[in-house]
Amino acid sequence: MAETKFPVKRLYTSNEQCPVQLKPPQNSVLFSNSSSFQLLSNNSHEADLMSFSLDDPLETLNLIDAVQRLGLDYRFQTEIDAILERHYAIFVGQEGDGMNDDDLHEVALRFRLLRQRGYFVSSDVFNVFMDEEGHFKQNLEHDIKGLMSLYEASQLCLPGENRMKEAQNFSSKILREYIITNENIDKKEANHVERTLENPYHTSFSKFMVKDYFREGDELLHATNNKWVHAFQKVAKVDFNIAQNMHQQELVQFTLWWKETxxxxxxxxxxxxxxxxxxxxxxxxxxxxxxxxxxxxxxxxxxxxxxxxxxxxxxxxxxxxxxxxxxxxxxxxxxxxxxxxxxxxxxxxxxxxxxxxxxxxxxxxxxxxxxxxxxxxxxxxxxxxxxxxxxxxxxxxxxxxxxxxxxxxxxxxxxxxxxxxxxxxxxxxxxxxxxxxxxxxxxxxxxxxxxxxxxxxxxxxxxxxxxxxxxxxxxxxxxxxxxxxxxxxxxxxxxxxxxxxxxxxxxxxxxxxxxxxxxxxxxxxxxxxxxxxxxxxxxxxxxxxxxxxxxxxxx
The missing domain is CATH 1.10.600.10 (Farnesyl Diphosphate Synthase)
Incomplete structure (x- = not known):
């Protein structure tokens, strides 16, 4: 069956983002601009200003992935849209290059983030990782990080998209074997792989898993070893507690209505x-x-x-x-x-x-x-x-x-x-x-x-x-x-x-x-x-x- 083709379109626009944001405590201010994400902690004796440069394409993708998994994407939707629009422009060849087409993790992560945001990206981007017979190259079995990203990307498969179905089968098979047969596997890495297989981001309810990324040394969030990770974890914790209080109040109101009926x-x-x-x-x-x-x-x-x-x-x-x-x-x-x-x-x-x-x-x-x-x-x-x-x-x-x-x-x-x-x-x-x-x-x-x-x-x-x-x-x-x-x-x-x-x-x-x-x-x-x-x-x-x-x- 031929693969489904779609016109280029981004489904979402920044003016559709949630107009109301949770208000953090007065001693913590979260703000952003088009070139960096920043957290200013007024209560800290260090008065840390956590910032992140968006010059590195892969680092920006890792940043967006982390922000989404921490449940903070609603705060930065305008910035995320601007970054992804830039990535898509590069992808379609409108502006220079700057992408590493040979890095499976980068290609798969970009593919997933763009599709999740409504951009159509062809699965042809994975051709470079396939052999002459149309199968994924066996030497990819050593790229565990790339295979996890490929598995995540395969969850956005479209009807007739056989390449993405094979991507899912190929990556899941190797990742499962890696956990079972590798005696020297690090426990944290094993848990990270298992979590990816059991709860891929696109088909799992990520908001219920935010707490998984609050732990120090989380393998996924610390993949790039940049200082912004800890800052965003702090903000995510504040957001979580504020949201929890709001949900408790909503439940009380609904339960009161239910009893009154x-x-x-x-x-x-x-x-x-x-x-x-x-x-x-x-x-x-x-x-x-x-x-x-x-x-x-x-x-x-x-x-x-x-x-x-x-x-x-x-x-x-x-x-x-x-x-x-x-x-x-x-x-x-x-x-x-x-x-x-x-x-x-x-x-x-x-x-x-x-x-x-x-x-x-x-x-x-x-x-x-x-x-x-x-x-x-x-x-x-x-x-x-x-x-x-x-x-x-x-x-x-x-x-x-x-x-x-x-x-x-x-x-x-x-x-x-x-x-x-x-x-x-x-x-x-x-x-x-x-x-x-x-x-x-x-x-x-x-x-x-x-x-x-x-x-x-x-x-x-x-x-x-x-x-x-x-x-x-x-x-x-x-x-x-x-x-x-x-x-x-x-x-x-x-x-x-x-x-x-x-x-x-x-x-x-x-x-x-x-x-x-x-x-x-x-x-x-x-x-x-x-x-x-x-x-x-x-x-x-x-x-x-x-x-x-x-x-x-x-x-």
């Missing part, structure tokens, strides 16, 4: 997990400026879970059909024949949606009620389809199940609400696209649905059953094993990631950067959200929540 008592069959619901909104809208938006987004997230449980474990098929019709028509009077708890659920959904629509209209001048109502109707329709399958014992094809499951995942409901809450690039064009499940929505939804079904454990508090891709695929392909089925699903997840990467690079993509980041963040969070252990618990999520919300960083 009374739904936890009215719907005893449903999950009561306000912390988990808030974490989902935090993941989706992580930038500091979206504090109120996170609180508001947590509300529809809670209703996705409530309605899911109502369909799975409470309502009869007739009752659920009537409930769905009421949502379609957005008509409270149609719920009069339903049990009281279902009437209250619909009324609460109705009021919450209208309230959010009113807030968005007042703030951004666009009433999204039609789009929000449609998203709930589509969700209930998908839940109802699953209910009918289970009620009559029908086994749909795996493809039919997945098509419906993408909608029943609830991802489209979350992203539709997030789009309007962000209030950026709301036009007739974007709203029309939004209402018709574009790939920017369906791709993370597919990733979520398949990851969910790959897990062997149910949600710890959910008693219902609504089938899975594994079951339906094996029913209609009786000659395949469970391992073959899981590999097939893993391949579908990989393809969905490629589609999502493509959407983030698409020419004239009408969606704003913050919305695209929300879509990416959901896909990155999925393995954590469904990382059940044998005890049907979520140890990774629990550990992350504790770290992000309750464990302060010591300065």
């Amino acid at each position: 009374g739904l936890g008592k009215t719907l005893p069959f449903a999950r009561d997990q306000p912390l988990k619901w808030y974490i989902c909104s935090l993941v989706c809208l992580i930038d500091p400026c979206f504090s109120d938006e996170r609180i508001q987004l947590s509300k529809p997230v809670s209703f996705i879970y409530l309605i899911d449980d109502m369909f799975d474990v409470y309502g009869s098929l007739d009752q659920l059909t009537l409930f769905t019709e009421a949502v379609r028509r957005w008509d409270i009077t149609m719920t009069e024949a339903l049990p009281e708890c279902m009437r209250i659920c619909f009324k609460s959904l109705y009021d919450m949606t209208n309230e959010i629509s009113s807030k968005i209209y007042k703030k951004h001048g666009w009433n999204p009620i039609n789009s929000l109502q449609k998203s709930w109707a589509k969700l209930c329709d998908a839940f109802l389809v699953e209910g009918r399958w289970f009620d009559c014992g029908e086994s749909p094809s795996a493809d039919e199940y997945l098509k419906n499951g993408v909608v029943s995942s609830g991802v489209h409901v979350v992203l539709v609400h997030a789009f309007f809450l962000l209030g950026q690039s709301i036009t007739n064009q974007t709203v029309h696209l939004l209402d018709n499940d574009p790939l920017i929505i369906s791709s993370p939804a597919t990733i979520l649905r398949l990851h969910d079904d790959l897990g062997s454990a149910k949600d710890e508090n959910q008693e219902g059953y609504d089938g899975s891709y594994v079951n339906y695929y094996m029913i209609h392909n009786q000659d395949v094993s469970i391992d073959t089925t899981r590999k097939h699903m893993a391949n579908l997840i990989s393809n969905s990631w490629k589609n999502l990467n493509k959407e983030c690079l698409s020419f004239n993509n009408p969606f704003p950067a913050a919305f695209i980041q929300a879509s990416l963040s959901i896909a990155r969070f999925v393995p954590i959200l469904y990382g059940y252990d044998q005890n049907q618990k979520l140890p990774t999520l629990e550990k992350i929540v504790k770290s992000m919300l309750y464990e302060k960083v010591h300065m």
